[in-house]
Amino acid sequence: MLSTMQDGHLTVGTLLRHGSEVHASSEIITWTGSGARRETFAKTGEQAAKLANALRALGITGDQRVGTFMWNNAEHMAAYCAIPAMGAVLHTLNIRLFPEQLVFVANHAEDQVILVDGTLVPLLAKQLPHMRTVRHVIVANGDAATLQAPDSIEVHSYDGLLAEQPGTFDWPAVDERSAAAMCYTSGTTGDPKGVAYSHRSIWLHSMQVCMTDGMRVAESDKALAIVPMFHAMSWGLPYAALMIGASLVLPDRFLQPEPIARILAAEKPTFAAGVPTIWQALSQWLDANPQDISHLREVVVGGSAAPPSLIHAFQERYGVPILQVWGMTETSPLGSIARPPKSETGEQERQTRYTQGRFPAGVTARLIGDSGEELPWDDESVGELQVRGPWVAASYYGVSDVDLDKFHDGWLCTGDVGKISPDGFLTLTDRSKDVIKSGGEWISSVELENAVMGHPAVAEAAVIGVPDEKWDERPLVAVVVREGQRVTAAELRDYIADKVAKWQLPEYWTFVDEVPKTSVGKFDKKRLRAMNSQGNLDITHL
Amino acid sequence: MLSTMQDGHLTVGTLLRHGSEVHASSEIITWTGSGARRETFAKTGEQAAKLANALRALGITGDQRVGTFMWNNAEHMAAYCAIPAMGAVLHTLNIRLFPEQLVFVANHAEDQVILVDGTLVPLLAKQLPHMRTVRHVIVANGDAATLQAPDSIEVHSYDGLLAEQPGTFDWPAVDERSAAAMCYTSGTTGDPKGVAYSHRSIWLHSMQVCMTDGMRVAESDKALAIVPMFHAMSWGLPYAALMIGASLVLPDRFLQPEPIARILAAEKPTFAAGVPTIWQALSQWLDANPQDISHLREVVVGGSAAPPSLIHAFQERYGVPILQVWGMTETSPLGSIARPPKSETGEQERQTRYTQGRFPAGVTARLIGDSGEELPWDDESVGELQVRGPWVAASYYGVSDVDLDKFHDGWLCTGDVGKISPDGFLTLTDRSKDVIKSGGEWISSVELENAVMGHPAVAEAAVIGVPDEKWDERPLVAVVVREGQRVTAAELRDYIADKVAKWQLPEYWTFVDEVPKTSVGKFDKKRLRAMNSQGNLDITHL
Structure with missing residues (x-):
């Protein structure tokens, strides 16, 4: 009927x-440098x-x-x-x-x-x-x-x-x-590979961005879109702003911590969105140049997992909650949102903010194990995340054969590896290609990175797998030390000794000036692996 | 493409x-009386x-x-x-x-x-x-x-x-x-006439209900749905609750002020929705039986225009903001929402809450004048409201000829008469069939009702047009006096004398025990008109 x-x-x-x-009368506000x-x-x-x-x-x-x-x-x-x-x-x-x-x-x-x-x-x-x-x-x-x-x-x-x-x-x-x-x-x-968003998918995604349990964007907001408009549609902020009448603050090419801090001071946005590295850099800047940023009701972080240390720092030092989201170009991108449920307070609430969050209505998810079986949501079983829904891609533009590694039976195979709790909270542990396979067990590069980045002297840490005769692969940690600080590999290994399983403790360490980044600001592990295989990293073997 | x-x-x-x-783990909570x-x-x-x-x-x-x-x-x-x-x-x-x-x-x-x-x-x-x-x-x-x-x-x-x-x-x-x-x-x-909602229209409407600038329903809510599930899908609350995980409090058949007050005390919902008469009755009850209801973050009122006196009472006496919405069965029903914009404070904000609100993205509106011309949004021109959008009906079920009085060129003709401000806020002045046509001018029955209901001795007031030899029609005011209070027609006319134009001042008044209501709790003016034409009203002619 x-x-x-x-x-x-x-x-x-x-x-x-x-x-x-x-x-x-809502506004588009573009920063000019001055x-x-x-x-x-x-x-x-x-x-x-x-x-x-x-x-x-x-x-x-x-x-x-x-x-x-x-x-x-x-x-x-x-x-x-x-x-x-x-x-x-x-x-x-x-x-x-x-x-x-x-x-x-x-x-x-x-x-x-x-x-x-x-x-x-x-x-x-x-x-x-x-x-x-x-x-x-x-x-x-x-x-x-x-x-x-x-x-x-x-x-x-x-x-x-x-x-x-x-x-x-x-x-x-x-x-x-x-x-x-x-x-x-x-x-x-x-x-x-090209994703071609439909008018409809953009509309539905914009509604999601404006939902109270989504990014909560409202007419009362002044939203600072740091995430580039050439990257996954700036996470939907431009169209969501049109939909709801939120004013939009656009930083143009001024993306370094100092101009971002100036934009915050001048425009006092209520909301901002960007990848973790932007906020890591801003956090370092603010430590040296204190400034009240509590006009931000919330900061949305996605693109890569936000290290718990970053979430903690924003809450404790600036009084600004970080809302972690997960998504990818193929998911418009909003795929999951780490908004703690009403039943949680204190430490439990904090732990939920460290996850990649829960799937909103419209994103259906499943976890698939090594042999293609569907895994339970028990917060333990680790598998590949697959999703489907009205703002999820079904194929790539102009690719005649559907890529079966990416699209399978109506599901998008995300290439992200993780686990899901019984109440639906996703914790990603790695990209499937970044997982370190050591002696038949999996080591999450992201968990090691988060553990190391918890150390106060560490600005950034990226972990890749390197070949190992006995174990097939072992983790190598590339560390960027905070300006004016000193720390050794042995000290860092001691620091994380009670945070990860003993057999996962890395023996390979290297100190670098910066971790190479992809075009969208994520750790570029492909380049890090290349630097290593070309012998361009100075490695400490503990 | x-x-x-x-x-x-x-x-x-x-x-x-x-x-x-x-x-x-979210809950459906059904009241049992005890x-x-x-x-x-x-x-x-x-x-x-x-x-x-x-x-x-x-x-x-x-x-x-x-x-x-x-x-x-x-x-x-x-x-x-x-x-x-x-x-x-x-x-x-x-x-x-x-x-x-x-x-x-x-x-x-x-x-x-x-x-x-x-x-x-x-x-x-x-x-x-x-x-x-x-x-x-x-x-x-x-x-x-x-x-x-x-x-x-x-x-x-x-x-x-x-x-x-x-x-x-x-x-x-x-x-x-x-x-x-x-x-x-x-x-x-x-x-x-039957409206057949699609799965898609229900979905889109549910997202609207959960938007921050919509009804703001969230996982953290416990929503008391007083509006019946047999009336315009309980304004979308059941499906919105499923979408977002809000718990739902359902009053079953216990809809009188006393059990509603008990439900509020026992469950402390964060949100509630119902027609103005429910809240008028509750307000009278609470005046006699004080109770803290500030656990309600917001009360949504629709179905009929909420009298300013009601909005004022809830804000001042109970600290609960009333959010007025407009809609009808044919609009799923959420058609407009009176959420004041960020630019407004104080008296301006209060005045905005008295309007029927702004159209959300998805509801496109226009005002049509007597001779079919589109009227400007100048907060003065009064015409019939027409709307269209993805949760608006295009026709009635099983009616072979489209009803051209209701559906015209892709627009729903709402039968509601009003004006729209330059920034898009709708103020309805009447149903087109309830407008009083007096000497070639229009008198809004709703404006007269609101003026009379501002008097502290008045519980309810309904205005209908009655035949008049000289002016074609003149307003008749049917008044329900609050328990224990007394007031005369002359006193009421004096009271509103500075609130409406002099030529609109009613000369016909009647006092009734209650205003007849329709099946959905609105003033039933058809029955009031019938009571009058059958001589069943005791009329004072000033």
Whole structure:
């Protein structure tokens, strides 16, 4: 029996109309290095209309792809609105991809136009000659004349192009199941893989972000989106802000601890989101340069597991709760949320904040063991996490054969390894490829890292498996010591001796200036392993 | 371009699985008159499975309709879960319908089975012989033997039927666009009209209920659902509770102020929802029997406009904010929410709480004037409210010609009349059929009622238009005086003299013991008009 309810409506176009009309006075606040430039959502709506008119004039029709190569700023926000709302597909290019990957994704998505920030022109210019489908480049926040492009590509100034355009656009009706935006993930081996979010999945995910037990984003919020708009849609914050009328603070290219601290002082956001390394660095900065950040009602941390020491530091030193979330590009990304339940207080509540959290309605999960069997939720059985749901990917864009390692019988195989408690809290212990297999047992690299990072002299610690004749693999710990502190490998091993099982205690240690990071700020263990196999690490064998 | 995201999933079945597994220990608490009986969501899941098995055994297949004729209790909750999750359609029968309407809706929906509460058996029994499609009646919370049914109908005991059934059910995959539940609205003239909610519309609406700027329902809540489960799905609370793991307090048949006060004292819910008359009555009770109700973080009031005096009383006397919402059966029902924006404080914030609120993303609104033109949002232009969106009805069930008075070009014509402010806040001034047309001008019956109800001696006031030779119509005020108080018509007219325009001041007044109410607790102006035209009101003409 058919229902009598209306269908459709879950489109970026309805979000844009809603945000710019009902929440007309909410603001997009972009940091400039010395201060902030502000525009209202009404103005964002107008700018989006101008951009859509401009793109139409450049020949963008149907579901063609328009790339962005930009920081988090108002112009990127206009692109987030205009491109999907006009029926085209927004492709956020990750500015930290390796050159050949950048060329690959632009060609694979067949980007027709690329919007680029002035400061990123040099990075893009070198690869433009290899981008086969790009016909126009639009330079925002900078001088278009500085871009030397091949003859086949026209270069435009963002401001110049928009100045001539009307501030309204007849946003078309769009099928909510069609693609709205694309993001390539470079986490797996081989070429980057594209996830094409639908209008519907973006809508549902935005509602989740605004739910009280989700990220709790509300009209009363001023949300600092540190997580890049070229990484998993900035965890859904731009569209959630439009949906609910939260003001958005965008740091542009000012992502170091000092400017972030200045943004916090100047704008006093109520909410912020970013990867652990951002908060680790800020925490170090704040220790040396104290500042009240209690205007933050909550900080969301995801992308990698937040070390307990970080969660503890934010709560105790700054009075700011850290909310840990888990997700990936393929899950839009919000997949689980570590919000302690009503029954918990004190130490129990604290322990729950250390987990990756519980799955919201809409994300169904299971744990799969080595031989494909489903494992119980007993907080002990460790297996691969698989998920499914309306904001989870079913396949990759333009990959003819479905990758059976990633998609299996309607489930996304996350590549994350962990356990689930009887009341549904997920604790990830590793990426499946980072697990250390020692004498037939598994050692979690993440648990070792967290134990070592609990030491006050340690800024960062990354653990990889290294070949071992007797045990197949053993852990190697790469340690970054806090400025002005000293610590030895033996001291660190003693420090963690009562925190991990004896047979897991690492005998290989190395001290490095910094842990290599991926384009999205996670520990890059592939590079760490390469450094080790090339003999570039100075190793202490205890 | 197709997205790569998963489709489907937005079904009551996924909500049930999520609630009973992830939030297994949250509770359904049913008031018994002297105390509460409690079951966990895990148990609700088991009961739902038993009920689904029992219904299958009785021959329920496909999308057949199963009716409920029940109070708010755990057995009704099991029906809410089991019937849609098994692919059938839940039809909540309004126990307060007139007998011929009750027969009409059961026959129109072709109900195969009806679940009935023991205390409601006498009410149902009289009409059963006229219900042509009903084959089975299941009696919960009472003795099945008391029901004298026609030979064609088998009578079962709920407990007996479920006792034999397994506590698991292989919930089928269901198309999220198919009907999950039906609710007939008797608000319009003619036969009641059925709204068939889809699984998808229920899902989206539940997310809205759980959004921070929606009803803010969270896992930490214990929500008292006074609004009946046979009225617009209890405003979405049962499914929202499953979605987020909020415990639910259900008052069963104990809806008078005294038992509600006892439920509040015993269970200390954090949240409650009901029509204004419930809260008016409770407020009078609490004035005579003081009790701390500040455990309520918020009370949601809808169904009719909440008088400012009520909102004021709850805030000042009990420290409980009232959140006014607007909606109707056709809007699932959440259509607008009076949550003051961040920019407002003090008197401005208070005034915003008196409005019907702002439209959430997902509800698009417009105002239409007398000659079909769209009116501006200037807080002055008054017209009919029309809405559309993914949880708004597109038509009525089984009505072959779409009712053009209700559905027009993709919009639902609400029959509500009001104005909208530039920042999107709706103020309803009347139902279109209740507006008093006096000398070519419109007088809002609701504004007059609110003005009169501001007087401390007035418990309730309802205003209808009565024929007048000179002005076509003039307002008649029906007043219920608070117990132990006295007031005259002249005193009341003087009291409101500075609150409404002089030409609107009513000259017709009547004092009544109570204002007649509709089945859902709203002022029944149709009956008041009938009482007047039959000369049954004692009218003072000033």
